[in-house]
Amino acid sequence: MTGVESYRFSQDLAHVYLTIFSLFCFKLFVKISLAILSHFYIVKGNRKEAARIAAEFYGATQGQGSWADRSPLHEAASQGRLLSLKTLLAQGHSANTLTIDHVSPLHDACLGNHVACAKALIEAGANVNATTIDGITPLFNACSSGSASCAELVLQNGAKLQGQDCWASAIHEASSKGRSECMQVLISWGVDIDLDISQQGTPLYVACVHQQYFCIKKLLHAGANVQKGKHLETPLHAAARQSNPEIVKMLLEFGADISARNAEAERPIDVAVTSSPVDRLLLHYEATPSSLCQLCRLCVRGCLGRARLQFIPQLELPKLLKDFLQHK
Missing domain, CATH: 1.25.40.20 (Ankyrin repeat-containing domain)
Structure with a gap:
């Protein structure tokens, strides 16, 4: 390409960019003008005209009541x-x-x-x-x-x-x-308590992130999956990052896996603040095996399944045992 041709190409390219920029400025001017006009009609009390302008501007149908x-x-x-x-x-x-x-x-x-x-x-x-x-x-x-x-x-x-x-x-x-x-x-209407949303995880995980103790308790009692969180991150990971040992203890009582690893291959104890109450609690659980009673309770609840947990009070069992199965 000769010097003259190169210069002409540069000029043409500059004209293209200038045209695009001009169209952008014109569109922006139209948007601002319509917004000001719409606001003017609102101030004057002419809502119908404001609605008509807004409907045309935003592509909404006036029949929808916008x-x-x-x-x-x-x-x-x-x-x-x-x-x-x-x-x-x-x-x-x-x-x-x-x-x-x-x-x-x-x-x-x-x-x-x-x-x-x-x-x-x-x-x-x-x-x-x-x-x-x-x-x-x-x-x-x-x-x-x-x-x-x-x-x-x-x-x-x-x-x-x-x-x-x-x-x-x-x-x-x-x-x-x-x-x-x-x-x-x-829950009473049958919501999916393990609904997993990629950006947020499960409701239990979200509750642990925000340290909502009573919501966590309701979800666990309703049979929420204690291992299901956000991707490989478990609710116990989320709770361990906070400073509430009661939440961590409750998750562990409902069978949370203290050895679960997230995407970074970290266990819950690895993400806890060193020497914090949560850290000490997790260390204690690592060194202390679950009791036979605890293992049996988790096994029975697992066999019953989430849908039948609500029928535990109707079982012909001593009240003490029914309360135990319901974590009361």
Whole structure:
């Protein structure tokens, strides 16, 4: 290639880059202009026009009830104003009105633990399985806020235990935030307590990471797999990294393998803080074999299987033995 041809090629390439940059700037200008225009209509109170602009801008269908901002129904639901909410519904406001992010009034009611509002919305036809753009459902919000009543309500009206987006798992949310009452509701409805999400692991692992003692206890009593965590990392690894020996002790009593190795070939004792209470506890368990009673209890529970653990109280056995089998 001659010097002249090389110069012309460089010029053409520069024009291509300039064109791409110009298109990017134009698109950015259009986005900012539409956002400002939408905000202007919101301030002026013209929600319908704002919704129309937002629907065109975000590619949403106006028939789905998308709004450029939160509607009065959302505000009433989030603040628990039942009378205002019922009035708006009577005036013809749709119970399935959505924000740009597809948040419904039922999402807000569950997040705020406003059971009466949630019930009114459901009676007006609210979708109990409505999903935001982040995969959040009303059930997830109920577990996030610790509203066992809202969780029970939406489940009674057909809510799915697990939404389409595996990341937004109600049982994992309850585990991470210590919502043991919500967890009990989910367990009673048959949730998969060993649901393994690649980014988070199992609910038991998540509860151990966040040191949620009562959630860990409920999961283990319900038959959660004490060895199943996140990839090769076990719940005991997660607990050993923290400074709560009671959690570590409980996991060991339910059969956690003290010799399990993670992806780095580390045992739980290898990840514990040296000379900490957890470290000393793990050293003691390594040097002390499990008792015959402990081994028998684990064997019996394993033979019964998770589905039949709930029937232990009905067995014709002495109360002391039934309590022993249930780790009481």
